[in-house]
Amino acid sequence: MAVPEGCGPGDFCWVELATSDAASARSFYGRLFGWTSQPVAEGASFCMFHLDGRDAGAVYPLTADQRKEGVRPHWMAYVAVENADRAVEQARLLGGRALAGPQDVGEAGRMALIADPQGARLGLWQARNHAGLRTGGVPGGLNWCELVTPDAPGALDFYTALFGWEAVTEPAGEMPYTEWVNRAVPIGGLLQATGDWEVTPHWMPYFRVEDCEAAALLATRTGGHIKVPACEMPDVGRFAVLEDPQGAAFSVIQLARSQAAAPVTL
Numbered sequence: 125m126a127v128p129e130g131c132g133p134g135d136f137c138w139v140e141l142a143t144s145d146a147a148s149a150r151s152f153y154g155r156l157f158g159w160t161s162q163p164v165a166e167g168a169s170f171c172m173f174h175l176d177g178r179d180a181g182a183v184y185p186l187t188a189d190q191r192k193e194g195v196r197p198h199w200m201a202y203v204a205v206e207n208a209d210r211a212v213e214q215a216r217l218l219g220g221r222a223l224a225g226p227q228d229v230g231e232a233g234r235m236a237l238i239a240d241p242q243g244a245r246l247g248l249w250q251a252r253n254h255a256g257l258r259t260g261g262v263p264g265g266l267n268w269c270e271l272v273t274p275d276a277p278g279a280l281d282f283y284t285a286l287f288g289w290e291a292v293t294e295p296a297g298e299m300p301y302t303e304w305v306n307r308a309v310p311i312g313g314l315l316q317a318t319g320d321w322e323v324t325p326h327w328m329p330y331f332r333v334e335d336c337e338a339a340a341l342l343a344t345r346t347g348g349h350i351k352v353p354a355c356e357m358p359d360v361g362r363f364a365v366l367e368d369p370q371g372a373a374f375s376v377i378q379l380a381r382s383q384a385a386a387p388v389t390l
Contacts, residue, residue: 271313
């Protein structure tokens with residue numbers, strides 16, 4: 125089944141938070157982004173985040189097995205695909221690994237989790253009754269996803285072959301930056317981790333805010349932490365890397381006026 129209109133193949137279509145304290149996380153992100161939250165069913169631990177009545181993501185508690193294995197609270201981004209089973213098989217052929225699924229999620233769709241050859245984890249979503257996010261372009265919504273990896277050339281080979289993304293790299297001082305482009309629209313980024321970065325390969329979600337410094341300050345006042353203070357990206361805006369009270373990392377971005385008026389696909 126083709127992905128419903130509004131979230132086409134190759135788009136970032138969903139984001140979920142796995143956490144050690146879902147109630148605390150729901151309160152934190154509610155205050156930070158204005159999200160409300162609601163269980164998908166009475167008594168369910170899986171909750172949907174909403175922004176002005178539109179789906180903004182989800183949150184669920186880490187399982188006992190995940191905690192035992194040392195899995196830390198984290199955000200997971202999902203990319204829309206036409207067929208999750210074929211996408212997982214293609215990921216394997218390209219050197220990636222299947223971590224979970226493919227499996228049906230009721231009538232909502234079919235999902236899978238994969239790891240790329242460098243170990244960065246990403247979700248795949250084949251939509252049926254649930255196309256994904258409906259919060260693109262507004263403050264509080266997902267705005268960008270960025271891959272940080274020690275092997276940018278390997279990541280370029282993997283993701284361009286898996287999703288058909290184009291990659292546009294522009295020098296930025298001593299650190300070139302690559303944009304992932306899907307159907308002529310920039311949807312995310314790629315950053316080469318240097319040898320002194322103490323990070324594992326990962327996809328970082330960026331949520332849009334009106335004021336980067338104010339959002340970072342509010343995060344600290346509600347139990348979060350600032351990992352990278354507000355920085356300027358010329359012609360793009362200001363961003364900061366934050367951590368919620370349970371330790372899940374995410375970024376906020378205040379778009380420059382020219383960027384804020386640009387069209388988005390979420």
